[in-house]
Amino acid sequence: MSASQAGAPSAPASAAQTHAHVTCPFCGLRCDDLEIARSGQALSVTRNGCDKAKAGFERPLTAAQPRVGGKTVSLGEAIAEAVALIKKAKLPAYGGLATDVDGMRAIMSIADKSRGVVDHAFSEAQGRNIKVLQTSGYFMTTLTEARNRADLFIIASDVHRFHPRFFERIVCNEKSMFADDPPKRTVVFLGEGYDTSAATGTRIGDVVTINCPTHRIGEVVSALRTLKKGAPLPADTIAGVAKAQIEDLLARCHKAEYGVIVWVPPGLDFPNADLTVHQICEFVKDLNVTQRFAGLSLGGNEGASTAASVCAWQSGYPLRVSFETGAPHYDPELYAIPALIASKQTDCLVWLSSFTADLSPPATDIATVVLGSHDLKLAREPEVFIPVGTPGIDHRGQLVRCDSVVSLPLRDLGRDAGLARTVDVLAAIEAAL
Numbered sequence: 241m242s243a244s245q246a247g248a249p250s251a252p253a254s255a256a257q258t259h260a261h262v263t264c265p266f267c268g269l270r271c272d273d274l275e276i277a278r279s280g281q282a283l284s285v286t287r288n289g290c291d292k293a294k295a296g297f298e299r300p301l302t303a304a305q306p307r308v309g310g311k312t313v314s315l316g317e318a319i320a321e322a323v324a325l326i327k328k329a330k331l332p333a334y335g336g337l338a339t340d341v342d343g344m345r346a347i348m349s350i351a352d353k354s355r356g357v358v359d360h361a362f363s364e365a366q367g368r369n370i371k372v373l374q375t376s377g378y379f380m381t382t383l384t385e386a387r388n389r390a391d392l393f394i395i396a397s398d399v400h401r402f403h404p405r406f407f408e409r410i411v412c413n414e415k416s417m418f419a420d421d422p423p424k425r426t427v428v429f430l431g432e433g434y435d436t437s438a439a440t441g442t443r444i445g446d447v448v449t450i451n452c453p454t455h456r457i458g459e460v461v462s463a464l465r466t467l468k469k470g471a472p473l474p475a476d477t478i479a480g481v482a483k484a485q486i487e488d489l490l491a492r493c494h495k496a497e498y499g500v501i502v503w504v505p506p507g508l509d510f511p512n513a514d515l516t517v518h519q520i521c522e523f524v525k526d527l528n529v530t531q532r533f534a535g536l537s538l539g540g541n542e543g544a545s546t547a548a549s550v551c552a553w554q555s556g557y558p559l560r561v562s563f564e565t566g567a568p569h570y571d572p573e574l575y576a577i578p579a580l581i582a583s584k585q586t587d588c589l590v591w592l593s594s595f596t597a598d599l600s601p602p603a604t605d606i607a608t609v610v611l612g613s614h615d616l617k618l619a620r621e622p623e624v625f626i627p628v629g630t631p632g633i634d635h636r637g638q639l640v641r642c643d644s645v646v647s648l649p650l651r652d653l654g655r656d657a658g659l660a661r662t663v664d665v666l667a668a669i670e671a672a673l
């Protein structure tokens with residue numbers, strides 16, 4: 241068995257191979273310390289990783305072929321049919337967008353050429369942050385800063401469910417960049433129903449749980465802001481949390497040398513959740529008048545942070561951009577693909593989903609072209625299905641991390657499944673448009 245590093249040519253699929261320092265594409269943390277063993281076309285996570293990573297890397301390959309109307313065709317025939325549908329469309333919609341940097345660049349180019357709309361499947365959740373950024377701004381940190389400097393973590397979402405190694409890699413690390421024996425950390429869980437099991441180990445000091453309905457976190461943070469300003473609270477409990485608990489949390493914030501409030505936008509899934517993000521971000525600003533404190537937004541699963549970053553640097557706007565007029569136009573309400581489908585304003589959906597089996601296209605009767613993972617679940621047979629490789633398994637690529645400050649290189653693990661790269665399929669489609 242040989243060890244392979246990034247940049248080395250892949251061994252033949254028939255040979256066994258172990259890859260070290262593999263970047264995982266299956267959530268926005270982009271852990272880059274996995275060891276993956278390959279035997280033939282079967283992959284297994286042999287070091288680090290988590291259940292989500294195992295589910296992603298180890299799922300068996302299925303024999304998927306390009307299809308048109310459910311019939312197996314050549315890749316060229318599938319591309320030709322996709323081109324015909326896009327050409328015929330009055331307003332093509334490019335959704336899902338679970339792809340790598342190259343795939344996203346290609347879809348932006350096609351959307352521009354075909355005067356379509358781009359919208360990631362998780363734009364609604366990401367929009368909770370974007371609204372705050374646009375209206376009042378925020379003060380955010382990075383995974384690396386939090387890992388090495390923070391002494392207080394306030395966890396305001398079920399982080400462990402979305403990012404299973406966040407605590408292991410960012411909170412519970414025994415050493416930091418600045419000390420072999422750094423001080424213990426306090427972890428405060430603010431919300432309800434979270435998995436708190438990962439907040440353990442020698443680095444962890446106090447673990448505090450403040451139970452309140454997740455949709456009322458904003459009220460508790462608002463109470464913290466009220467007390468911070470020296471004003472009285474209007475009641476003895478706020479969102480079911482006793483005033484004494486809120487005072488204790490404020491005291492812990494004041495005592496912290498580097499506090500961080502962490503949330504996951506898809507975990508704040510209730511109406512007007514952007515107002516909760518707003519309260520958190522304003523509280524962070526209040527604290528920063530006299531001390532260091534920061535927000536840390538996670539998320540970015542299914543290539544969401546990659547799609548958002550590429551869209552911003554290509555068009556100048558966040559996602560939900562239309563090229564219908566020949567120039568990019570941003571509107572988070574008008575260009576939401578679910579709404580465009582419901583109102584039949586779009587007549588062709590092109591759906592990219594190259595990481596997991598679960599990011600399925602929405603149930604719709606409009607013409608649908610899917611560039612999907614080999615085992616993508618489909619509620620109905622699309623007009624065109626083209627199986628594509630998973631970046632980080634079947635081909636190299638790059639993905640932006642959830643804190644949007646770095647993109648990580650992805651590896652070809654050499655299983656040689658014969659799956660096309662999304663960017664190559666899109667380039668062929670664009671060339672024929």
Ligand code: SF4
Nearest residue numbers: 264267270271290405
């Ligand atoms: S936490 Fe996320 S990036 Fe890290 S191994 Fe698990 S799924 Fe992959």
